Amino acid sequence: MASFEGFCIGIDGGGTKTEGILTDISGRVLSAQTYGSSNPNDVGEAEAMELLSLLTRDLMISAGVTFASPVCIFAGVSGAWSKRDVMTQALSERFGGAVHVEVHSDVINLLSTMSPTGEGACLISGTGSVCFLRRGNELDRVGGWGYLLDSAGSGYDVGRMALEAVLKAHDGRADAEIHTPLSQAVTAHLGGSPWDILPAIYEKGKAYIASCAPVVFRLAEKGDKIANKILNENAAALAACLTAAVEKLPECDALPVILGGSLCTKEPTWMTRIQGFLKADISPRITMMITDVPPVFGALAEALGGFKTIDRPTAFDGFKSAFLQTYHS
Numbered sequence: 001m002a003s004f005e006g007f008c009i010g011i012d013g014g015g016t017k018t019e020g021i022l023t024d025i026s027g028r029v030l031s032a033q034t035y036g037s038s039n040p041n042d043v044g045e046a047e048a049m050e051l052l053s054l055l056t057r058d059l060m061i062s063a064g065v066t067f068a069s070p071v072c073i074f075a076g077v078s079g080a081w082s083k084r085d086v087m088t089q090a091l092s093e094r095f096g097g098a099v100h101v102e103v104h105s106d107v108i109n110l111l112s113t114m115s116p117t118g119e120g121a122c123l124i125s126g127t128g129s130v131c132f133l134r135r136g137n138e139l140d141r142v143g144g145w146g147y148l149l150d151s152a153g154s155g156y157d158v159g160r161m162a163l164e165a166v167l168k169a170h171d172g173r174a175d176a177e178i179h180t181p182l183s184q185a186v187t188a189h190l191g192g193s194p195w196d197i198l199p200a201i202y203e204k205g206k207a208y209i210a211s212c213a214p215v216v217f218r219l220a221e222k223g224d225k226i227a228n229k230i231l232n233e234n235a236a237a238l239a240a241c242l243t244a245a246v247e248k249l250p251e252c253d254a255l256p257v258i259l260g261g262s263l264c265t266k267e268p269t270w271m272t273r274i275q276g277f278l279k280a281d282i283s284p285r286i287t288m289m290i291t292d293v294p295p296v297f298g299a300l301a302e303a304l305g306g307f308k309t310i311d312r313p314t315a316f317d318g319f320k321s322a323f324l325q326t327y328h329s
Contacts, residue, residue: 006070006099006307009059010299011052012109013038013077018051019296022059025304027322029329031062039079040087048077049087052103053094067097072306074102076109076299081141100306105139107132110260112298113291116316118305119256121245121286123238125270126261127210129154131241133248140248143241147206152237155263159212161230162186163194163201170195182226185215217267231273239277246282257288265290297323 006025011018018038022031035055040048052075065071073095080087080103087103095101111134112118122132129151130144143150151157166186169179170193187193189212194201201208219227246255263270271288291298297320304319305312 006072007063007065008300008303008306009056009071009073010109010296010301010303011038011055011073011075011077012106012294012296012299013048013052013075013080014106015039015042015078018055018077019294020055020059021296021300021327022063022065023300023323023326025307025310025319027300027319027326029323029326030065031059032327033058033062038075038077040077040083041079045083045087045090048080049090049094052077052087052091056091056095067095070099070307071095071097072100072303073098074100074104074108074299074302074306076104076106076295076302078106081105081107100303102302102306104302105132106295107139108134108302109295109298110258110291112301113293113295114258114289115256116301116313118298118302121242121255121257123242123257123259123264123274123288124261125153125155125238125259125263127155127207129157129238129241129261131238131245133245135249140245142245143237153234153241155210155213155261156206157237158216158230158234158263159209161233162212162216162227163209165226165230166194179226181219181222181224182216185219186212189215213263214267217269221269232277235270235273236277238274242274242286243279243282246286253285255286257286259288259290260295293320293324294327297327 008023011020015037018035020033021029023029033055035051037043038048038051084104091103092101107122111120111122119134124130128144131142133140147156165179166183168174169183190197216227216230220231
């Protein structure tokens with residue numbers, strides 16, 4: 001890949017866990033660590049930076065790596081979109097010996113798992129939902145403006161709509177018989193009727209409500225009309241976001257679209273349902289796919305791009321192959 005010794009540090013930071021990996025420039029994994037949340041919106045910028053710094057140090061110590069050799073660091077962190085410049089500067093100050101240091105959104109990680117250049121679109125449907133489009137160093141956002149304003153297409157919204165339907169049936173505001181399967185399934189999942197455990201639903205919040213989404217998928221598979229209606233409405237919302245992103249590139253006719261989030265990766269029918277709501281002229285212009293490597297690999301690919309002497313698109317396949325051979329070991 002290159003004639004010199006160098007190392008890549010990739011970090012995938014989320015609201016639940018933060019995974020960090022250090023590889024050599026061939027892609028061979030030399031050390032790996034997993035810590036807790038590094039989302040600055042959840043834990044604060046100071047705590048997030050402390051975690052990223054500690055994780056980076058631990059990776060280097062574990063691998064026996066120092067800045068005597070070239071090191072590039074990339075951290076893709078959930079919630080860092082609006083704070084990326086400040087966090088990059090802070091991490092750079094702590095690791096001034098590195099060749100390249102960057103903090104950005106974790107969306108970059110996902111985009112870079114499949115595309116040698118990191119360009120394309122990314123459609124995420126997990127607890128939340130959002131669509132991003134990357135062109136060069138520019139990242140455009142479509143949708144996903146938070147659960148209070150724009151949550152359609154998310155596990156949260158699927159779960160919320162299911163709970164709303166069940167509560168309306170209970171009140172007599174809807175045909176209770178139509179909603180019986182959904183009411184029974186949601187009650188079984190929660191361990192109690194929504195109207196009886198309402199305080200717990202509000203207390204546990206978005207993730208707890210989103211946990212009802214798989215219930216809706218299972219009922220839809222059995223032909224339940226209400227479940228299918230809920231899924232169709234949310235799939236259509238995601239298709240609209242993706243359409244808006246693709247239409248920003250009228251000249252592009254081969255756009256890779258990486259799907260992320262638990263609904264995309266764990267529900268096999270979700271991609272097909274979303275595709276069914278795309279405009280006829282959009283579908284031929286995109287290739288939707290689910291990544292075959294963890295998001296932290298995308299962070300490593302971005303770190304690899306920090307070496308100016310390495311042509312990332314040329315090195316990408318070999319780097320990925322070496323990573324896959326050593327990641328689980």
